[in-house]
Amino acid sequence: MSYLKIDRVVKSFAGPGGRENVVLQDVRLNVEKGEFVSIIGHSGCGKSTLLNLVGGLMQVTTGAIKLEGAEVNAPGPDRAIVFQNHSLLPWLTVYDNVKLAVDKVFGRRKSRAEKRDWIMENLDLVHMTHAMDKRPGEISGGMKQRVGIARALAMEPKILLLDEPFGALDALTRAHLQDAVMEIHARLGNTMLMITHDVDEAVLLADRIVMMTNGPAATIGEVLDVRIPRPRDRIPLSTDPTYVRARESVLRFLYERHRLVEAAE
Structure with missing residues (x-):
């Protein structure tokens, strides 16, 4: 199959x-x-x-x-989708944009510490841990797409x-x-x-x-x-x-x- x-x-x-x-x-x-x-x-x-x-x-x-x-x-x-438009929420930090997806998918299945580690792991995958406290308006277009990819990966899609x-x-x-x-x-x-x-x-x-x-x-x-x-x-x-x-x-x-x-x- x-x-x-x-x-x-x-x-x-x-x-x-x-x-x-x-x-x-x-x-x-x-x-x-x-x-x-x-x-x-x-x-x-x-x-x-x-x-x-x-x-x-x-x-x-x-x-x-x-x-x-x-x-x-x-x-x-x-099935996580990354569009040409990064679709990040402008009032949230890089970390919180990824956290939004993690909270939605994992809810109570992960502890607060586990969710934080998972968010950081995915930000590290796209080399964006250094900008975790910045908002989308403070980073470049390429960096926004990296965050979009991290958010998608953090959902652990098939x-x-x-x-x-x-x-x-x-x-x-x-x-x-x-x-x-x-x-x-x-x-x-x-x-x-x-x-x-x-x-x-x-x-x-x-x-x-x-x-x-x-x-x-x-x-x-x-x-x-x-x-x-x-x-x-x-x-x-x-x-x-x-x-x-x-x-x-x-x-x-x-x-x-x-x-x-x-x-x-």
């Missing part, structure tokens, strides 16, 4: 005049425990919709999504869902956070599903890259295994033949899809 199973999923919305607008059509994907999967495709291909379905923020029209055999039909702490979490950051900050995510994945061995527009990011981080066809009624066009050993170092990888081939494969798929859009216009 697959850890996460997306089985023949269709997602549609009611359009003008009662017409059905099909966003996703017959999406099938199995994700194994500990796997890092990136989903890539052109705008409008339903990437974020698919992530929201896995997160339980939307319900499938037909088909099913199962995590460890249990059907996903509502949000839950077993799967971490990342919706273009670095899309609004500058290139250098983005690179540092990519390295941080690789370090976290290596240390915890957790399951990650990430939406991205960035080909290099997908190849650098993922074990597999899921390439979506164009919308409407998008589906999975190709799935690429990224056979690059871990740990990965971005500098030597830039000339690594396996990395270059994987990058070319994704780019070719995306350019072919782009030509289909232009031909239809």
Whole structure:
């Protein structure tokens, strides 16, 4: 049994005049425990919709999504989502933003001391213990995303869902956070599903890259295994033949899809 199973999923919305607008059509994907999967495709291909379905923020029209055999039909702490917008509460400190999630998930299952240790452990994972008493307005965008990741990890989810979490950051900050995510994945061995527009990011981080066809009624066009050993170092990888081939494969798929859009216009 697959850890996460997306089985023949269709997602549609009611359009003008009662017409059905099909966003996703017959999406099938199995994700194994500990796997890092990136989903890539052109705008409008339903990437974020698919992530929201896995997160339980939307319900499938037909088909099913199962995590460890249990059907996903509502949000839950077993699926933590990190969005492009960090969504931190501005009046709370870094520590208290993470504490909010820990209190919600663990309640009375952990003592006050255990919860504090757990919060500090997760802040340490993203190298943010030094800023634990600062508020979001006092730290950079990259630091805010680190706190968002710490808050998500502190929920001890079965799967971490990342919706273009670095899309609004500058290139250098983005690179540092990519390295941080690789370090976290290596240390915890957790399951990650990430939406991205960035080909290099997908190849650098993922074990597999899921390439979506164009919308409407998008589906999975190709799935690429990224056979690059871990740990990965971005500098030597830039000339690594396996990395270059994987990058070319994704780019070719995306350019072919782009030509289909232009031909239809």
